Amino acid sequence: xxxxxxxxxxxxxxxxxxxxxxxxxxxxxxxxxxxxxxxxxxxxxxxxxxxxxxxxxxxxxxxxxxxxxxxxxxxxxxxxxxxxxxxxxxxxxxxxxxxxxxxxxxxxxxxxxxxxxxxxxxxxxxxxxxxxxxxxxxxxxxxxxxxxxxxxxxxxxxxxxxxxxxxxxxxxxxxxxxxxxxxxxxxxxxxxxxxxxxxxxxxxxxxxxxxxxxxxxxxxxxxxxxxxxxxxxxxxxxxxxxxxxxxxxxxxxxxxxxxxxxxxxxxxxxxxxxxxxxxxxxxxxxxxxxxxxxxxxxxxxxxxxxxxxxxxxxxxxxxxxxxxxxxxxxxxxxxxxxxxxxxxxxxxxxxxxxxxxxxxxxxxxxxxxxxxxxxxxxxxxxxxxxxxxxxxxxxxxxxxxxxxxxxxxxxxxxxxxxxxxxxxxxxxxxxxxxxxxxxxxxxxxxxxxxxxxxxxxxxxxxxxxxxxxxxxxxxxxxxxxxxxxxxxxxxxxxxxxxxxxxxxxxxxxxxxxxxxxxxxxxxxxxx
Amino acid sequence: xxxxxxxxxxxxxxxxxxxxxxxxxxxxxxxxxxxxxxxxxxxxxxxxxxxxxxxxxxxxxxxxxxxxxxxxxxxxxxxxxxxxxxxxxxxxxxxxxxxxxxxxxxxxxxxxxxxxxxxxxxxxxxxxxxxxxxxxxxxxxxxxxxxxxxxxxxxxxxxxxxxxxxxxxxxxxxxxxxxxxxxxxxxxxxxxxxxxxxxxxxxxxxxxxxxxxxxxxxxxxxxxxxxxxxxxxxxxxxxxxxxxxxxxxxxxxxxxxxxxxxxxxxxxxxxxxxxxxxxxxxxxxxxxxxxxxxxxxxxxxxxxxxxxxx
Numbered sequence: 001x002x003x004x005x006x007x008x009x010x011x012x013x014x015x016x017x018x019x020x021x022x023x024x025x026x027x028x029x030x031x032x033x034x035x036x037x038x039x040x041x042x043x044x045x046x047x048x049x050x051x052x053x054x055x056x057x058x059x060x061x062x063x064x065x066x067x068x069x070x071x072x073x074x075x076x077x078x079x080x081x082x083x084x085x086x087x088x089x090x091x092x093x094x095x096x097x098x099x100x101x102x103x104x105x106x107x108x109x110x111x112x113x114x115x116x117x118x119x120x121x122x123x124x125x126x127x128x129x130x131x132x133x134x135x136x137x138x139x140x141x142x143x144x145x146x147x148x149x150x151x152x153x154x155x156x157x158x159x160x161x162x163x164x165x166x167x168x169x170x171x172x173x174x175x176x177x178x179x180x181x182x183x184x185x186x187x188x189x190x191x192x193x194x195x196x197x198x199x200x201x202x203x204x205x206x207x208x209x210x211x212x213x214x215x216x217x218x219x220x221x222x223x224x225x226x227x228x229x230x231x232x233x234x235x236x237x238x239x240x241x242x243x244x245x246x247x248x249x250x251x252x253x254x255x256x257x258x259x260x261x262x263x264x265x266x267x268x269x270x271x272x273x274x275x276x277x278x279x280x281x282x283x284x285x286x287x288x289x290x291x292x293x294x295x296x297x298x299x300x301x302x303x304x305x306x307x308x309x310x311x312x313x314x315x316x317x318x319x320x321x322x323x324x325x326x327x328x329x330x331x332x333x334x335x336x337x338x339x340x341x342x343x344x345x346x347x348x349x350x351x352x353x354x355x356x357x358x359x360x361x362x363x364x365x366x367x368x369x370x371x372x373x374x375x376x377x378x379x380x381x382x383x384x385x386x387x388x389x390x391x392x393x394x395x396x397x398x399x400x401x402x403x404x405x406x407x408x409x410x411x412x413x414x415x416x417x418x419x420x421x422x423x424x425x426x427x428x429x430x431x432x433x434x435x436x437x438x439x440x441x442x443x444x445x446x447x448x449x450x451x452x453x454x455x456x457x458x459x460x461x462x463x464x465x466x467x468x469x470x471x472x473x474x475x476x477x478x479x480x481x482x483x484x485x486x487x488x489x490x491x492x493x494x495x496x497x498x499x500x501x502x503x504x505x506x507x508x509x510x511x512x513x514x515x516x517x518x519x520x521x522x523x524x525x526x527x
Numbered sequence: 528x529x530x531x532x533x534x535x536x537x538x539x540x541x542x543x544x545x546x547x548x549x550x551x552x553x554x555x556x557x558x559x560x561x562x563x564x565x566x567x568x569x570x571x572x573x574x575x576x577x578x579x580x581x582x583x584x585x586x587x588x589x590x591x592x593x594x595x596x597x598x599x600x601x602x603x604x605x606x607x608x609x610x611x612x613x614x615x616x617x618x619x620x621x622x623x624x625x626x627x628x629x630x631x632x633x634x635x636x637x638x639x640x641x642x643x644x645x646x647x648x649x650x651x652x653x654x655x656x657x658x659x660x661x662x663x664x665x666x667x668x669x670x671x672x673x674x675x676x677x678x679x680x681x682x683x684x685x686x687x688x689x690x691x692x693x694x695x696x697x698x699x700x701x702x703x704x705x706x707x708x709x710x711x712x713x714x715x716x717x718x719x720x721x722x723x724x725x726x727x728x729x730x731x732x733x734x735x736x737x738x739x740x741x742x743x744x745x746x747x748x749x750x751x752x753x754x755x756x757x758x759x760x761x762x763x764x765x766x767x768x769x770x771x772x773x774x775x776x777x778x779x780x781x782x783x784x785x786x787x788x789x790x791x792x793x794x795x796x797x798x799x800x801x802x803x804x805x806x807x808x809x810x811x812x813x814x815x816x817x818x819x820x821x822x823x824x825x826x827x828x829x830x831x832x833x834x835x836x837x
Contacts, residue, residue, distance in 0.1 A: 067713070069834055089834075090715035105710040107703040108826075114699050119714035124696050 018081030019044045020175050020206045021066065021097070026075035028061050035061035037230040038075065043175065047238070048197050048207040050221035052214070052257060057227040059210050063179045066208065067099040068092035093119065095175070098168030102180040104160040108153035115152060116167045131170075138169045142199055158189030165196065176200060177208045182216060194220045212316050214257075214522070218249045226256040254519040270510050271470075273494055276309040281343065283307050283478035284447045286328075289337035294323035296502045301337070303497055303507060305447070305478035310469065312493030312510075313482040314518050320502035321482045322364075325451045328480070329361035330354045331369075341447060355384060358446030358477075364455050366432045373425025377417055378406035380424045381439050409438040414464070430461030437468050448472045449480045454488060466492060490515060498522055533666060539790040540670035545744050547782025548681045549574070549753075552736030553760025554767065554774035555684055556729035561764050562692075563725030564705035566829040568624025569609050571757030572631030573730045574737035576601035579635035581738025582650070582748035583642070591653045594742050595677060595735060602734015603727060605631055610723045617831030628757070636750035647747045677739050684732070688771040701725055702769075705825030708832040718832045733757065755808070762811050768823050777814075784810045 019042040028036040036058045043049050053059050064070040065077070068086040076083050079095055086092050092099075099105075106115045116135055117126045132148035139146050144162045152160060161181055168176055178197070182190040197207050197220050211217055217224055218241070225235035234256045241249055282304035291298040298320050305311045313321055326332040328339060330351040339347040346354050363370045371380045382391050382402060390401045406420040415434045417427055424435055433453070440448065450469055454462040469492055473479045483489050489496050490510060497507045498521035505521045508514050553570055560567040567573075580601030585594025605627055612623045653675045661672040692698040703711040704721045712718050740756070741748045759781055767773035788803040 069713075088715075089713045093715045099713065101713075105707070105713050107707045107710050109702060109706050110699060115710070117696065118699060118703055118711060119716060120696055125694060126696055126699060 020080060022078035024076040026065065026072045026077065028065060028070060029073050034230050039232050041225060041232065043206050043208055045206050046201055046204050047222040048201045048209055048220055050217040050224045051208065051210045051227060052212060052217050052224060052253060053227035058230040059227055063177055063210060066177055067097060093171060096173050097175040098171060098173035099177040099179060100161055100164045100181050104157065104164065106152045106160055106164060111149050111151050112146065112163050113148045116170060134170055135166060139166045142169065142196060161193065175206045179210050182211060182213065214250050214253055217253065218246050224253060226253065251519060254522065270490060271310065271492065271494055276306050276494055278306055280306060283342060285340040287338040289339065290335040291323055291327045291332055292335040293333055296320040296323055298323050298327060298502045301504055303504065305480060307476045307478055308473050310473045310479040310481055310493045312489035312496040313480060313499055314486060314489050314496050314522065315499035316522060317484050319499045321499055325361060325449050325482055328449060329359065358444055360440040360445045360448040362436050362440045362450045362453055364452035366436060367425060370436050371424045371432060374423050376421045377424050377435055378402050378420045380435055381406055381409055383439065413438040430457045433457060433461065433465060441468065441472060445472060445477045447478045451482045452484065486518065535790060535794055536666050537670045538793060539786055540667065542786030542789050543779060543782040544671055544674060544678055546785035547778040548678050549736035549740050549756050550759055550763060550781050551681050551775060551778035552732045553757050554763030554778055555688060555771055556732035557760045557764035558767060558774055559725050560729035561828055562705045562769060562825060563701045563722045564708060564825055564827045565613060565722055565726050566620045567609060567726060567729055568621050569605060569627030570733050570760055571753060572628035573602040573605040573733040574753040574757040575631045575635050576605040577734025577737030578741040578753055579638065579748055582741035585650055585742050586648060591742055595738050598734045598738020599731045602730040602737065606726050606730020610726050614719055614722045614726060617833055620829050632751055639748055639750055647749065650742055650746045653743050675743050677735065685771045685775050705827055708827050712834055759811060762815065766814060766818055781807050781810060
């Protein structure tokens with residue numbers, strides 16, 4: 001576990017210097033969504049301010065406004081207590097704001113020294129020797145070792161980030177943003193970066209640390225703010241953080257991230273566990289499954305799903321859920337282990353063969369891998385059956401059969417579309433989801449994988465989707481429901497597995513107290 | 528071997544220089560533009576623009592010096608369209624590049640037709656600069672060291688560009704604009720300004736190369752006279768992997784092919800003209816086949832830079 005808190009107790013917390021940056025009601029809209037909704041936030045010198053939130057919570061938008069890449073549509077930004085826009089990355093640098101992005105912002109074909117001189121006036125001559133000395137001095141100050149003459153492309157990601165932080169110091173930064181800086185690092189490098197953050201804060205720098213790892217947030221942060229669907233839903237002040245032990249703090253944050261609604265509302269209508277007969281043969285079985293090709297490799301995944309059962313998969317986004325779904329569906333290769341469907345091994349089968357066996361996958365990437373946006377809705381309904389009878393005969397399209405199928409599905413799934421010939425990309429998110437559901441739930445489904453099925457939908461469509469999920473289970477299929485919404489999982493699932501860094505951290509029966517157990521598994525506390 | 532007389536060799540080497548200079552200028556210009564991340568397919572059009580305007584001004588003012596300036600201006604005019612559409616507006620570089628080439632072909636042919644109808648007025652010979660001492664070396668002397676000033680300028684650009692790329696901030700900024708524009712932007716530099724500069728500088732160099740073809744090489748302007756030289760420049764830039772000196776080697780190689788074609792005909796070797804004229808393009812294909820697979824291009828080449836987009 002990360003042990004922490006060389007907390008800078010000597011910070012003069014009482015002296016009221018204005019925060020370096022203050023957000024007052026800052027709002028940023030993109031077509032169709034409000035990425036940041038009236039955010040109020042303060043960033044003070046000598047503090048590590050952690051921003052927590054799921055993907056799409058609005059963290060990146062907030063960072064791009066801090067670093068001058070985007071401008072707010074509404075609200076005020078105060079610098080040292082004075083209203084002042086951050087108009088461009090150049091202006092951000094002048095204020096002293098430096099950003100270290102998840103993906104390195106160094107030019108790989110240049111050396112570290114050359115990268116450090118990039119911001120200077122173009123007519124000047126780069127002073128490699130002098131810059132290298134300054135760089136070494138800055139690196140030494142924060143306890144980092146690096147070779148200024150090394151070619152950036154030859155360095156590891158951790159080394160590049162240390163170089164970027166050093167470069168920020170050389171430019172006189174007093175406000176450092178670390179945007180998901182630990183996401184791609186090895187655990188050792190991440191711990192090193194955490195220590196570095198503490199040292200920087202102790203030197204009086206303001207550090208903004210964006211992450212979705214709760215243990216890091218609690219270990220390195222002085223202040224925590226939680227974003228959810230573009231809104232700031234709460235946070236922990238330095239005083240609160242100090243008074244709580246790491247486990248209590250983690251629980252408090254889990255509460256904020258996954259909703260503060262009364263725990264009972266979700267659990268009241270949780271499904272009846274007696275409808276599942278666990279003495280029967282499981283429909284789907286995973287045996288010591290490994291998949292190494294993805295960004296988050298899967299390790300030793302084992303579980304069974306019985307007919308009529310909904311197995312929820314919880315976990316913070318990016319812990320291998322997507323890899324699990326695409327590996328079962330056949331879109332990603334299995335490195336080791338087996339997948340058994342109705343007693344037959346399917347792990348060597350193609351996607352099409354698995355579909356014939358009754359495996360269905362409702363992806364969350366609805367327009368990317370789910371549908372072809374420019375194709376008419378009627379064809380998208382048959383995307384996985386192109387060339388098959390009765391819709392195609394001898395390679396010739398049978399338009400009437402295709403239209404008839406579409407008309408039937410529109411009625412059955414209540415798809416709101418101007419016509420069945422409308423390109424699917426023109427429909428709303430909820431209706432695209434209905435097209436996907438109509439396609440995947442057609443025929444004899446034995447196993448259905450739903451990946452974040454309610455993501456981005458409005459309330460009516462969420463209700464409709466949940467109904468389809470229940471129906472799928474009631475018709476005897478084994479259902480895997482991947483979601484980052486804990487309430488949704490508690491409402492629908494019989495059991496809930498928690499994924500953490502490509503492994504199943506544990507499987508919890510959905511009964512009283514499940515919420516707490518899941519939270520503990522999610523934060524990595526029970527390891 | 529009676530083929531290799533002194534006169535033949537002088538003609539051959541002088542021909543290499545004459546054919547190589549436009550290629551060298553085109554290759555160096557394209558290299559600069561590509562380093563900054565703009566795949567400049569419009570280079571052929573820029574060359575034609577330079578060839579036409581250079582010729583016209585040299586003819587109208589009876590000054591070759593002004594003619595060369597006109598060539599630079601012609602290249603700049605065409606490349607400023609490239610800057611507007613591809614750098615500022617972020618449109619597709621290949622489509623715009625092809626459009627500019629086709630557009631310049633049509634526009635210069637039309638202007639020439641309007642002004643000269645079917646006449647092809649010739650320019651008088653261009654004065655040469657004789658470099659004392661070096662020009663007295665047998666064969667090489669008269670072929671290389673008694674030449675038009677533009678030849679020396681083009682060769683001098685090679686060390687100048689090496690210095691810019693290796694020793695100046697501008698060189699670093701250009702490389703960053705092509706490899707990781709977001710890094711340059713977050714360092715507080717203006718990516719679009721750097722790219723605009725690179726494309727304009729490319730246009731100027733290429734235009735000068737075009738003017739050299741019409742004013743020195745041919746002495747007349749003929750529609751479509753650049754004849755794929757700009758496109759060979761793209762190949763040179765690709766093979767040179769960012770090194771100006773390699774562009775020079777490449778220009779000499781392709782210049783030799785072009786020159787040999789002429790020299791062989793002069794020497795009376797009985798090979799069909801068409802075959803001889805194919806020589807440089809066969810050479811392009813061979814070189815691409817051998818060395819092309821190792822060509823390394825900037826990571827952000829061809830991609831418009833829009834701040835905040837990932």
